[in-house]
Amino acid sequence: MEDLMQKIVSLAKRRGFIFPGSEIYGGLANSWDYGPLGVELKNNIKQEWWKRFVHSRADIVGIDAALLMNPEVWGASGHLKNFSDPLVECKKCHNRFRADALDESQVDGRVKCPGIFKNGPCGGELKLSESKQFNLMLKTFLGPTEDASNIVYFRPETAQAMFVNFKNILDTNHPKLPFGIAQQGKAFRNEITPGNFIFRTREFEQMEIEYFIPEAQWEKYFEHWLGQMKQWLKHLGVSDKKLHYVDIPDGERAHYSKRTVDIEYEYPFGQKELYGLAYRGDFDLKNHMEASGQDMRYTDTETNEKFLPHVIEPTWGVDRSVLVAMLEAYHEEQAPTAAARKGEPKEEGESATRVVMKFPKWLAPVKVAVLPLSKKPELSKVAKDIFETLSKEFVCEYDETQSIGKRYRRQDEIGTPLVVTVDFESLEDKKVTLRDRDTMKQERSKIKDLASAIHDRLQS
Ligand code: ATP
Numbered sequence: 001m002e003d004l005m006q007k008i009v010s011l012a013k014r015r016g017f018i019f020p021g022s023e024i025y026g027g028l029a030n031s032w033d034y035g036p037l038g039v040e041l042k043n044n045i046k047q048e049w050w051k052r053f054v055h056s057r058a059d060i061v062g063i064d065a066a067l068l069m070n071p072e073v074w075g076a077s078g079h080l081k082n083f084s085d086p087l088v089e090c091k092k093c094h095n096r097f098r099a100d101a102l103d104e105s106q107v108d109g110r111v112k113c114p115g116i117f118k119n120g121p122c123g124g125e126l127k128l129s130e131s132k133q134f135n136l137m138l139k140t141f142l143g144p145t146e147d148a149s150n151i152v153y154f155r156p157e158t159a160q161a162m163f164v165n166f167k168n169i170l171d172t173n174h175p176k177l178p179f180g181i182a183q184q185g186k187a188f189r190n191e192i193t194p195g196n197f198i199f200r201t202r203e204f205e206q207m208e209i210e211y212f213i214p215e216a217q218w219e220k221y222f223e224h225w226l227g228q229m230k231q232w233l234k235h236l237g238v239s240d241k242k243l244h245y246v247d248i249p250d251g252e253r254a255h256y257s258k259r260t261v262d263i264e265y266e267y268p269f270g271q272k273e274l275y276g277l278a279y280r281g282d283f284d285l286k287n288h289m290e291a292s293g294q295d296m297r298y299t300d301t302e303t304n305e306k307f308l309p310h311v312i313e314p315t316w317g318v319d320r321s322v323l324v325a326m327l328e329a330y331h332e333e334q335a336p337t338a339a340a341r342k343g344e345p346k347e348e349g350e351s352a353t354r355v356v357m358k359f360p361k362w363l364a365p366v367k368v369a370v371l372p373l374s375k376k377p378e379l380s381k382v383a384k385d386i387f388e389t390l391s392k393e394f395v396c397e398y399d400e401t402q403s404i405g406k407r408y409r410r411q412d413e414i415g416t417p418l419v420v421t422v423d424f425e426s427l428e429d430k431k432v433t434l435r436d437r438d439t440m441k442q443e444r445s446k447i448k449d450l451a452s453a454i455h456d457r458l459q460s
Contacts, residue, residue, distance in 0.1 A: 005268040008326050009197050011355070015414050017041065017326070017365075018198065030194035030201050037414055038322070040365035040395060042205075045236070045321050046184050048362060049207050052232070053182055060180035060209065061173060065161030067186060068152045074137065076291035077160050077284060079153075084133040087192055090115060092124025098192045136189040138202070154188035159313060162210040163284040167296055177298065177309055178221060180211040184318070196269050198319040205318035210284075212298070212309035218279050222259055225277055225314045229263060236321060237328050237360045242266040243274075256283035265324055274324060276315045282308040329357040329415060335440075357415030358438060361458050366416045367394040368454055371407050373423040375400050383422040386432065386447060390420075393451055394458070412437060418454055 012018040017038040021031030034042055054062045074080045086099035090113035097114065115122035138154040141147075155161070162181040169181055184207045194200045213221045226245070233243060248260040257278050265274040285308045289296040297306040335354035361367070370387040372379035380400060387398040397416070399407050404421065411419050421433040421442075431444045434453060445453045 003268075004327065004330065005197065008323075008330060011330075011357075011413060012038065012197075012326070015410070017414075018322075030191075031203065032198050032201065037365040041325070041359075041363065042318060042322055044363050044365070045318060045325070046205075046207065048235070049232070049316065050182075050184065052235075053180075053209060053228075057180075059175070059178060060182050060211075061169060061175070062182045063161065063165055063169075064185065065158075065165060065183060067155055068140075068142065069155060069161065069164065071152055072291060073160050073164055073288075074153050076287045077163075078287070079137060079156060079160075080135070083137060083156055084135045085192055087132055087134040090122060090124045093122045095122070096192055101193060134190075134192060136191065138188045138190050155186075156189050157187050157315075158183045158185050158206045158208045159210060159315070160284070162208070163288050166210075166212075166285060166288075167294060170298060176301070178211060178213040178217070180209045182207070182209045184208075196267070198323050199267065199269075199272070201319065207316040207318055209314050211312045211314070213312060215282070215310045218258070218310055218312065221312050222277070222279050225312050226261060229275060229277060229314055229316075232316075233263075235360065235362075236325055237358075237363065238265070238324050239328060242328075244271060254278070254280075254283075256281045265320075267323075267327070274320050275317065276313075278313045278315075280311045280313050282310050284311065285309070325359065325363060326357070329359045329363075331356045331358050354409065354412055356412040356437060359415040359417075361417045364415045364417050365395065366397045366411070366414060367418065367458060369397045369399060369407070369411045369416050369419045371398075371404065371419060371421050372400050373404055373421060378427060379422050379424070382426055382447075383420075386420060386422065386450065390451060390454065394454060408435065418457055420450065420454075 009018075013020070015037060016035035019033045019035050020027045021033050022028045023033075050062065054060050071080075074083075085101075087096055088099045089096050093113060093115050095113065095115045113122040113124040115124075137156055139151055140154065141150040142152045143150045162183060165181065169175065185205060186203060187206050188203050191200055191202050194202055198204075209225075211221060211225065234240075242265055244264040244266075246262045246264055248257075248262060253260045257280055260276065260278040262273050263275040263277065264271050285296045288294075289308070296308060298309050299306050333354045333356060335352060357364075359365075368390055370383050370390065372383035383400070384398065387396055390396050397411075399410070401407070402410075408419060415437070417437045419435040419437075421435065423433065426432050426447070429444075430447050432447055432450065433442045434445050434450075434457070435442045436457070
């Protein structure tokens with residue numbers, strides 16, 4: 001299973017989904033850059049989410065708040081005091097780890113260091129007794145002097161901006177309960193043990209909704225959001241078999257939460273969190289009202305009653321969404337030989353194993369590839385004209401390098417649902433071949449009907 005992770009990391013680099021960050025300078029540990037295909041994939045996820053949860057719903061509005069906020073926000077939210085992980089240090093190699101993320105197998109009477117070095121595992125004893133809380137907030141200074149009064153924090157979540165802007169939304173939109181505020185954007189955490197590719201990084205993106213409700217209806221809306229998150233995962237192409245909805249028991253939940261569900265996924269490196277859903281009561285609004293001195297109460301227009309709404313918070317990690325989408329899409333198949341595909345053109349350069357990223361069509365970074373069979377100018381001309389027309393409607397790629405078989409393989413590996421091939425017959429019959437990623441079936445389509453044929457196939 002670990003092998004699958006290596007395959008994904010290497011495909012991501014080879015094809016231009018995700019590169020190690022600052023690579024020419026030897027990298028920056030656990031930082032990653034999204035390449036040409038990765039940015040398309042990630043944007044598709046963010047746009048589909050926005051369409052589904054903001055544009056298609058009359059009860060949710062979006063915001064895009066400043067990343068650096070007044071430090072008092074983080075005092076009121078409790079992050080400055082409590083947003084920490086327990087840290088333990090190895091006596092021998094002095095590496096540091098998150099005490100609550102250590103594998104059971106490392107606990108063997110004493111806790112062994114999981115550090116690995118060139119000459120093998122460290123195996124030294126971790127000083128659990130001296131475990132201390134390590135705050136995950138990343139700091140910087142605003143302005144030219146680096147003194148305490150200029151400290152600001154990179155936000156560790158997008159959520160607080162929704163609470164801070166709650167009053168603005170009430171005053172400008174006059175929404176009626178229940179209603180939500182949504183946001184997507186970067187968050188930063190000084191994680192003790194980042195790793196597993198884009199699973200845990202210090203800079204990542206979130207998509208979050210604060211859904212405000214009357215207290216009495218929290219159970220109904222909790223179920224509603226659980227259902228919405230399940231449907232989203234299905235849409236993303238994630239198999240139910242690998243998902244676990246873990247109800248966090250009393251005592252492990254935040255004190256203000258009556259119910260929290262961690263949505264966990266069986267990654268190749270273990271079952272871990274993908275998304276989260278929490279009922280947060282009125283904890284955040286109450287704290288911000290107290291700390292800011294501003295009245296954050298909602299007025300019921302029928303009864304004139306003023307109160308603080310409660311909140312359900314569904315939260316999605318963007319990078320973990322990209323990771324599970326890639327893990328689920330990855331397929332290795334025995335490619336049928338040209339002889340087995342009677343009547344179809346031979347795919348030159350085809351190898352026995354075909355790697356295909358079977359992304360849902362809406363998610364595929366490139367929707368259509370346009371390939372002239374050869375570099376002959378008369379074919380290139382027709383193919384370039386087709387590319388120009390289609391790229392007005394779909395994300396397309398034009399490719400005339402290498403053999404046609406290798407080009408098909410590239411498109412399979414990047415998950416392109418449809419490939420248009422222009423061959424010599426096209427010059428005569430004004431038709432091209434449309435190849436389906438999943439079935440590898442090839443059909444002839446008239447050039448003039450191509451856009452609508454592609455449209456139909458992308459919808460199906
Ligand atoms: P974990 O237990 O894995 O540290 P968390 O419970 O701290 O996660 P939340 O605070 O609930 O995570 O954050 C919401 C979502 O943001 C997570 O479900 C996850 O998808 C994403 N996320 C959190 N931390 C990271 C990170 N360091 N790198 C990438 N994504 C992250």
